[in-house]
Amino acid sequence: xxxxxxxxxxxxxxxxxxxxxxxxxxxxxxxxxxxxxxxxxxxxxxxxxxxxxxxxxxxxxxxxxxxxxxxxxxxxxxxxxxxxxxxxxxxxxxxxxxxxxxxxxxxxxxxx
Amino acid sequence: xxxxxxxxxxxxxxxxxxxxxxxxxxxxxxxxxxxxxxxxxxxxxxxxxxxxxxxxxxxxxxxxxxxxxxxxxxxxxxxxxxxxxxxxxxxxxxxxxxxxxxxxxxxxxxxxxx
Numbered sequence: 001x002x003x004x005x006x007x008x009x010x011x012x013x014x015x016x017x018x019x020x021x022x023x024x025x026x027x028x029x030x031x032x033x034x035x036x037x038x039x040x041x042x043x044x045x046x047x048x049x050x051x052x053x054x055x056x057x058x059x060x061x062x063x064x065x066x067x068x069x070x071x072x073x074x075x076x077x078x079x080x081x082x083x084x085x086x087x088x089x090x091x092x093x094x095x096x097x098x099x100x101x102x103x104x105x106x107x108x109x110x111x112x
Numbered sequence: 113x114x115x116x117x118x119x120x121x122x123x124x125x126x127x128x129x130x131x132x133x134x135x136x137x138x139x140x141x142x143x144x145x146x147x148x149x150x151x152x153x154x155x156x157x158x159x160x161x162x163x164x165x166x167x168x169x170x171x172x173x174x175x176x177x178x179x180x181x182x183x184x185x186x187x188x189x190x191x192x193x194x195x196x197x198x199x200x201x202x203x204x205x206x207x208x209x210x211x212x213x214x215x216x217x218x219x220x221x222x223x224x225x226x
Contacts, residue, residue, distance in 0.1 A: 042202055042217035099145065099168050104154035
């Protein structure tokens with residue numbers, strides 16, 4: 001099976017909260033990331049969390065990490081149409097080499 | 113400072129041809145990684161270069177190769193193109209300095225093999 005799994009689609013109404021979930025398999029993962037990809041663009045790092053943390057908040061974004069269950073989530077408060085994009089979860093190990101393993105991405109569709 | 117620059121943005125090639133894609137990392141970044149993105153497989157890691165040396169390699173056939181120059185610019189080459197090589201190829205650069213693991217992605221090169 002895949003190392004990082006995400007659901008493929010999420011549809012929410014503008015103004016609601018979005019929660020994108022991700023599970024990973026490597027318990028030695030040290031860094032966990034959320035990237036955003038808008039149409040025709042590369043990936044933009046939204047936020048990341050170290051494995052020794054269980055929560056990180058940055059404005060409208062909240063990342064929750066359940067290390068025991070290897071579950072990561074990204075909550076976007078007050079979701080806007082501009083948040084429509086593909087969101088990728090990724091994990092990587094330490095060791096000085098940045099080789100993250102990505103999930104397949106979750107397409108977030110925000111409708112009025 | 114300028115971001116990661118990938119050229120060309122779009123490319124159309126025929127089966128059997130070869131192609132070279134270029135990536136200029138952010139100034140000062142020494143690590144460059146390449147990814148292939150397709151609807152069916154998602155983001156697949158190709159290889160990573162650091163100081164002109166390939167440090168890591170994904171599970172791709174030998175038709176996929178790369179190199180890095182002394183100024184950290186990187187190229188990847190695909191020989192004997194197949195239809196399945198049609199994809200968005202993304203390059204990411206990273207400084208890998210202490211406490212900084214962020215990778216910055218370019219906009220990608222969209223390769224279509226016909």
